Amino acid sequence: MKLKRYFDFIKESLKEDIDDLKFWSLDEDDIRELLLGLTDEGWLVTVNFGFEDEYENWRGDKMVREYTEKILPDEEVTPAYWIEITPSSNITSEDVTDDFLFAFDTLKERLDNSRVEVHDADGVLNKDDILIKGGLFIGKDLEEQEQVEARSYLAIFANEPKKYEFTQKQVSEYYGWECDYIDDKGNIYIHIDTEDLAYELLERNAQYLDILSKGMEVMWDHYESHYYIPETDSFFNYSLDKENEVLMVKAMIKEAGGWDVLKDENIVVNIDQDFKSEDEFINYVLKERFYDTLKDMCRDSEICQEIKQTVADWEMSAHVDQNYDAIISDFDSKVADEFEYSKVEKEVKKHYTITNSEGEKEKKYYTDNIIYY
16 A cells, blocks of 8 residues: 555444445444443443454464454454443443343344354453342352452444455545545555554554654653763863863853963862963863863853753754654664655644734644655
8 A cells, every 4th residue: 555645544333335245234222222221220332343453472372353443454353342341430330240240141142143242351251150230240159259250341343244355545534534546556646644543553552652753852751951061071082173172271260261261270270280371371272182171161160051041952952853863764674574665844834823902813824744655
């Protein structure tokens, strides 16, 4: 799939048909009707429409099946349902376990005995061990505490009996993508900014999702410039070139009151050498082995501290840029695993809203450069 243009990602109900094909045989009303006994007693029911994600576990000896809302073209997928039951503040103490099991069995029957399972946060449960009575429990006997484990939610994971293979055009319709162009082979051409593409390719808890979606600015919260302030010897050896290190010493001499004042103070008197001029003194301190004199001068110099801080800001900025480029490079590799793509930078018109002096909302427009895939 080649990405060139992307206008909007609108996640509406996934029950919508794609290319006049109906992937999910049950709609939300069908499912909610089966669980009416639970909703009447204050339980919250959330119906999600997606697909089964099937892959080998890390040992390669067992197939893992999970619910997902992500699909890729030219791969066989199985439409699936994720029906989540959670308690509200209004649940009653009524035992609605049988209502839940009735919904489970009816779903299995309507889906031609396809895979239907009960899940909680830890994985698959035995449906016959569930108790829904004023809370979610594993274990039928509330008197036997060791058999009771409260849960925050239960979910029914159910599959349709038939697999489908999505074309690129169908994938674009599923995600609500508007395409620039569809060629005669069904390849679609769209483009998408980094933020939206990151949300589609990465998991919601991915380490760098926040940076990719909001930009390099959010990285600054994790860096502190005082860690980058150079030691005096490093400052003169690496941060300043030969011309600027001389100017730095001249500036500190001037800050101290000038050469005539400085040469009569302890900082010069304590050096076992008679300096005939300011330049001779500067040449000496810049060649001093451990920069001891410069360290004393910098310690009391506001000019030196300010320039060190400027160097620290530059170093930190360079480090942030380097790390951000590494994150982008890693993300580009992930994009390349899924798509054939190119990157372009476009000037985009944006706006923000202010309240003017008359109390009215007013839009202020500006342009920004955005990277698109």
